[in-house]
Amino acid sequence: MLKVSGAAVAATSILGLNACVSEAKNAPGGSGAKKKVLVIGAHPDDPETGAGGTMMMLRKMGHDVTSVYFTRGERGIKGTELDEAARIRTAEAIEACKIMDVKPLFMTQIDGDSQINAERYQEMHDLINEQKPDVVITHWPIDSHRDHVNCSALVLDAWQKLGEPFELYFFEVCAGSQTRHFFPTDFVDITPVRDLKVKATFCHKSQRPEAWYEEEHGLMDEFRGMQSGVKYGEAFVRFHRSKASGSLLDIKAE
Ligand SMILES: [Zn+2]
Secondary structure (H helix, E strand, O other): OOOOOOOOHHHHHHHHHHHHHHHHHHEHHHEEEEOOHHHHHHHHOOHHHHHHHHHHHHHOOEEEEEEEEEOOOOOOOOOHHHHHHHHHHHHHHHHHHHHEEEEEEEOOOOHHHHOOHHHHHHHHHHHHHHHOEEEEEOOOOOOHHHHHHHHHHHHHHHHHHHHOOOEEEEOOOOOOOOOOOOOOOEEEEEEHHHHHHHHHHHHOOHHOOOOOOHHHHHHHHHHHHHHHHOOOEEEEEEEEOOOOOOOOHHHOOO
């Protein structure tokens, strides 16, 4: 029988993170150049819950990290007009980004009504062309929420049409109920920043995280940690590039 040792291997290969966090003092510069990382989520709180710990670990390494919000969560507050909900949720996302020490960036799609058409393809291409990321982390495309699926599809299209110019990873949110059929290739030990991840997520007060964090993402943080031999973890699927090899963030290999 084939012996699967994925977890043990993954624990040392996580975006180059585990091996390199201790070298944070050397970055930027040091053993690895500063990289630009975009985490693109459909709604305020998606980047935080799916990759908040990883964003903070990357910041500790000195990388440039931007949390991109595809929509402003316009339909996320019951009984509130779209504009008002967008204003509230934008402020919450900005607060969360302050805690994570990352830059917020807002796109122009509308929550619950995100579109895939020529104009929207172009918008994602333009954003990525402008930002010139080394790494992009976005939603896994098999998901029960259309905005998550659409966000992922537009990023994937930009990546392919632009000639695969960056490393592409997918994150998970509300595993089982939203993200489905997700089998990680990479794990990140977020134990040192897990309290801050919770704090950043709890900036999204309008989403009442006290009602779901522990049983959704709290469990995921623990489960992905358990799988990779640490206390708290985040998990990713890495899309292997066809036109290049190696990971831009695999600093120990440089
Ligand atoms: Zn979402």
